[in-house]
Amino acid sequence: MPSHDxxxxxxxxxxxxxxxxxxxxxxxxYDFWRAGSGRRKVPGIIKCFGARPDFLxxxxxxxxxxxxxxxxxxxxxxxxxxxxxxxxxxCPY
Numbered sequence: 001m002p003s004h005d006x007x008x009x010x011x012x013x014x015x016x017x018x019x020x021x022x023x024x025x026x027x028x029x030y031d032f033w034r035a036g037s038g039r040r041k042v043p044g045i046i047k048c049f050g051a052r053p054d055f056l057x058x059x060x061x062x063x064x065x066x067x068x069x070x071x072x073x074x075x076x077x078x079x080x081x082x083x084x085x086x087x088x089x090x091c092p093y
Contacts (some may be wrong), residue, residue, distance in 0.1 A: 017050030025053035033060050 019042050022030050030042050030050070049056035067082070068075050085091075 014048045015051050016044065016047045018047065022050060026050045026056075029053040029056045029060070032057060036060065036064055 017026050019030060030046070033042060033046050033056075034040060046056065046060070049059055067078055073081075
């Protein structure tokens with residue numbers, strides 16, 4: 001695996017659209033995510049779909065349905081599992 005400077009993000013081939021650069025449908029999709037999440041800072045996992053705002057909106061809707069609805073596991077249990085998996089993958093979010 002190629003190494004990179006620990007202070008800079010790893011290189012990616014996915015075009016990340018930062019919040020400040022988002023416009024039109026991408027900005028609307030980011031706002032849609034904010035409205036549903038109650039958070040202000042859009043995480044990288046959402047930004048990686050910013051080049052396809054039509055698809056991003058579907059990802060957000062699916063995530064809200066699958067990940068954050070009540071079922072066999074509560075939302076808090078699902079979030080704990082997701083946090084632990086992110087930790088294991090050395091993922092910053």
